[in-house]
Amino acid sequence: MSSTEEFERLLDAAVAFHGHVCGGQIIGVRIGMAGLRELGITDPRGRERKDFIAFVETDRCATDAILTVTGLTPGKRSLKILDYGKMAATFVHLPSGRAVRIHVLKSSMEKASELARKLNPGGGKDAELQALKELSEEDLLAVKEVVVHLEPCDLPGVPVRIATCSSCGEQVLDNRDIVVDGNTYCKPCASGQFYYSPSEGSVQSTCNHVREQCNECA
Ligand SMILES: [Zn+2]
Ligand SMILES: [Zn+2]
Missing domain, CATH: 3.30.1330.130 (60s Ribosomal Protein L30; Chain: A;)
Structure with a gap:
């Protein structure tokens, strides 16, 4: 060809x-x-x-x-x-x-x-x-x-590490987490910059805490 x-x-x-x-x-x-x-x-x-x-x-x-x-x-x-x-x-x-x-x-x-x-x-x-x-x-x-x-x-392959964000509670793969003052965060929580904001009326809109640990959310 x-x-x-x-x-x-x-x-x-x-x-x-x-x-x-x-x-x-x-x-x-x-x-x-x-x-x-x-x-x-x-x-x-x-x-x-x-x-x-x-x-x-x-x-x-x-x-x-x-x-x-x-x-x-x-x-x-x-x-x-x-x-x-x-x-x-x-x-x-x-x-x-x-x-x-x-x-x-x-x-x-x-x-x-x-x-x-x-x-x-x-x-x-x-x-x-x-x-x-x-x-x-x-x-x-x-x-x-x-x-x-x-x-x-x-690189491709299984995740080398899985961390948990101490603010939102979500998991973060492949060392994309950030440690600030000894606490592990996902990038948006660490920077405070999210590409989205909670929709109005959302239950979560009043609380940024880890749901399982937060009396306001529970
Ligand atoms: Zn987070
Ligand atoms: Zn095109």
Whole structure:
């Protein structure tokens, strides 16, 4: 299979998973393919499926394409999603420790627009997508060797440790707990910053305590 056929096959799979074709699918497939190539991974879903992990730096479209190309998933702890809002991903080869970060060049968008105008002076989405396919890798992506420090608690496998938050009483896996003044907390309890707040009328809204230990809640 030629690399163009391989690209189209992977793009079809990404589009089927993601639900629509978009620039993010094309860029994500290109990042995923480049990451596998840089690590020397040729059988990502078979015998080499446990040999690598990736960090992606966006929760947008391209993440789905990187997931479909590599077979890595958040639930297997092999795909780490860091919501930095950046079109970038780092691929780590676990047996060797080699790591490569790939990011989309800022200048690539202008070059893609220029190419799209050449492909179809009238403009249009198809020309823009085709341009993202045809843009050279040097014009689209920067590829750099990096060092990624991984702890056992970051890797796939059974949880290395389970702690209990002394404030909310919920369990915290994999050393994600924080100890303050000798007490163990989950990250939101330790910082006091929650992405949610109790809904109005909720029984728990008046009390932040561990339910089993709290007279107000019981
Ligand atoms: Zn999309
Ligand atoms: Zn807590």
